[in-house]
Amino acid sequence: MSVTDDIKQRLDLVDLITGSGVALRKAGRNWSGFCPFHPNTRTPAFYVFTDTQSYYCFGCHAAGDAFNFVMQRQGLDFAGALEQLAGRTGVQLQPHTPEQATEDSRQATIRQINEDAAVYWSHILRKAQRGEAGRLYAASRSLDEATIEQWQIGYAADEWSNLLVYLTDRKGHTPEEIEAAGLIIHREGGGYYDRFRNRLIFPIRNAKGIIVGFGGRAIGDDHAKYLNTPETALFHKGSLLFGFYEGREAIREEDAVVVVEGYLDVITAHKFGFRNVVAPMGTALTLDQAGLIKKLTRTVILALDADAAGENATTKGLDALQNTLDTASNTPLITPRGGIRWEQNLEGTLKIATLPPGQDPDDVIQHDPHSWRQLIARAEPLLDYHLHASTGDLDLTSGKGRAIAVDRLAPIIALLKHDTERAHYVQKLAGLVGLSEAVIGAAVESARRGRAKLMVIPSEQESSPEAKYAREDELVSLLLRFPTIRPGVEAALKGELARFPPLQEIIRGDIREALQRTENRWIWDLWNEQVGIDQVVLEEWATSLAPALRKHALTLVQWHDTPPLPVYGPHFRAAEIAEAIALELRKTVVQQRQQQIKAMYESVEEPAEQHELLVQLMALNDYKNAITTPRQSSYFPEPLWRRESLG
Known part of the structure; x- marks a missing residue:
């Protein structure tokens, strides 16, 4: 008998479900009640079948056994449900190896340290004299006693070793254990000091409700605004969402989760009854977080401020899906490509809600909770948002503006899996830029086949993926292993570009633009979040x-x-190789832009637009010559695009 069968044999599903707070009543041989997974208040739609030890809802079609119920009800993965039900039924799971036992002990110690630290900081905020600064700040953010107690909010005083002394002298933990929990930092000259100082402290819980780390909000302007626990055996910021544990029931009931920027945004939302609001840990929304969310809902709404929806939502500003809680900017941004892929991994819907200028969710909710409800109700689907946000900086009456718009958006539309949805957005983009659906459709289909808009370089088409991307793979490898070579690579990609003004808007000359392989782009984006x-x-x-x-x-x-590479000074040789590869990839970028502009030139009819595109094509040709041959002699005439720019 398998472990899961043993657990189910020992378990009564009716007891499990009623013990979780779901009221059931006898219905013949079975049991019925109101479904815990969707709004169901009139006629009971949820049935538990004792013979098969399974459940089914005739309203939302939720179904399964004890494992499914615990996973769906508590937002756990299978391993978490297995561990919980094994403990409930007394089933022994497979014995751990000595290494696993050691790791379990280490994690248990970190959990205890986190619990002890949370109790200490909470006491300082609520009762200690040294917590006065924290209490004043908490009051300024409308955090009342009930809210502080509910979230176990604390305060780390503006001193160097308060927590260290408490955890060692009073609780018996060693400095090495506390450092492993991420709460103190080792001094270069010896000794340790507290990581969190003069900060309001927010315990961060995983899906099981266990404190795995902390977030600290600076009081005053002389620190980074937010500081998180570093990566530890328990704290993995890409797998956590602040407020998820506290809001899991509301997320399921609302069948939607709202993602905001900061801890205080989440706490204020919950205080006013919007308990389906969460925040990431200063990272991009990850695939792990998508997996966490989709156990409870398939609808995610990102609340962005007006700047993110406007000026920053250009090609330059959309280079990374990031919530930069740990950097200078506090604006959540989202790339169209990353968002589409994340949405597909979610297997649901990603929407964007735009906040009023200069306001964050905390401001909006405290001023007028009803306006927050309306704002979320008006959230736009991801691609509708990006059709406008990605073209807000363009002149869509010009050929150049239309070319850039198609270049930005056709590859995004191509990522959509369903033909009907792609056709819908082809139509919308065609109307937006004033081109025929045939032209946009051709660009999208070309992108779907993994080719530059309408043309394929034969050698690339015939080569294997490994051979096609071998040099690009090598470049990314060198950049990861030798970070100091990056400036030289960027300089190589931008070389000569400043001499060609017509190309400034269509060639960025950066590393990401030079990468064609999807995995390389994702890895490069994720690496940049770490640097x-x-x-x-x-x-x-x-x-x-x-x-x-x-x-x-x-x-x-x-x-x-x-x-x-040489044993001594390998980075010098690495830089030479990387810059040579960058020069090769730069030529590929130019070839792709030539093909794209040619396709646009063939689709426009206005002489002025054709002339504008022709100037770009000539500039691209001159730029290509400049990066493949020595600079042209001054005795030769200037190119047409430069003569025109000089009047």
């Missing part, structure tokens, strides 16, 4: 990525250089 934030061990970082990226990332960080 300057944490000390990253490459293989550990690669292993922590989603399964879809992990194998390729490990290949990159474990790259076998052929021939091997």
Whole structure:
């Protein structure tokens, strides 16, 4: 008998469900009640069948056994449900190896340290004299006693070793254990000091309600606004959502989750009854978070401020899906490509709600809760939002503006899986830029086949993916392993570009633009989130990525250089190789832009627009010559586009 069968045999599903707070009544041989997974208040739609130890809802079609119920009800993964039900029924799971037992003990110690720290900081905020600054700030943010107690909010005083002394002298933990929990930092000259100082402290819980780390909001302007626990054996910020544990019932009932920026936004929303609001830990929304969310709902609403929806929502501003709680900007931004892929992993719907200028969710809700409800109700589907946000900086009456709009959006539409949905957005983009649906449809279909808009370079089409991307893979590998070579690579990609003003808006000359392989772009984006934030061990970082990226990332960080790099000063040779590859990839970018502009030129009829595109094509040709041959002699005439720009 398997472990799961043993558990189900020992378990009574009716007892499990009623014990979770769902009222059931006898209905013949079975039991019925109001469904806990969707609004159901008139006629009971939820049935539990004792013979099969299973349940089914005739309203929302939720169904399954004890494992499904615990996973869906509590937002756990299968491993979490297995552990919980095994404990409930007394079933012994497979014995741990000595290594696993050691790791379990280490994690148990960190859990206890976190609990002790939360109690200490909460006491300082509520009762200690040294917590006065924290109490004043909490009052200024309308945090009353009930809210502070509900969220176990605390205060870390503006001193260097208060927590360290408490946890060692009073609770008996060692400095090494406290450092492993991420709460103190080792001094270079010896000794330790508290990581969190002069900050309002928010305990961060996982889906089981266990405190796995903390977030600290600076009091005053002399610190980074937010500070989180670093990565530990328990705290993995890409797998956590602040407020998820507290809001799991509301998320299920509302069948939607609203993602905001900060801890206080979440707490204020919950205080006013909007309990389906969560916040990420200063990271992009990850595949792990999508997996967490989709156990409870398939609808995600991102609440963005007006700046993110406006000026920053250009090609430059949409380079990364990021909530930069740990950096200078506090604006959540979302890339169309990343959002579409994240939405597809969610297997649901991603929407954007735009906040009034200069206001965050905390402001909106406290001023007028009804306006927040309306704002969320008006949230736009992701791609509708980006049709406008990605073109707000363009002149869509010009050929250049239309070309850039199609270049930005056709590959995004191509990511949509369903033909009807793609056709809908082809029609919308065609209407937006004033081109025929045939032209837009052709661009989208070309992108779907993994080709530059309407043309394919034969050698690329015929080569295998490994051969096609070998040089690009090598470049990304070198950049990951030798971060100091990045400026030289960026300079190589931008070389000569400043001499060609007509190209400034269609060629960025950055690393991401040069990468064609999807996995490389994702890995590069994720790597950029790490740089300057944490000390990253490459293989550990690669292993922590989603399964879809992990194998390729490990290949990159474990790259076998052929021939091997020199033992002494390998970064000098790495820089030479990387810059040479960058020059090759720069030519590919130019070829793609030529093909795209040619396609646009063939689709427009206005002479002025054709002339504008022709100038761009000529500039691209001159730029291509400039990066493949020595600079032209001054005795030769200036190119047409430059003569025109000089009058």
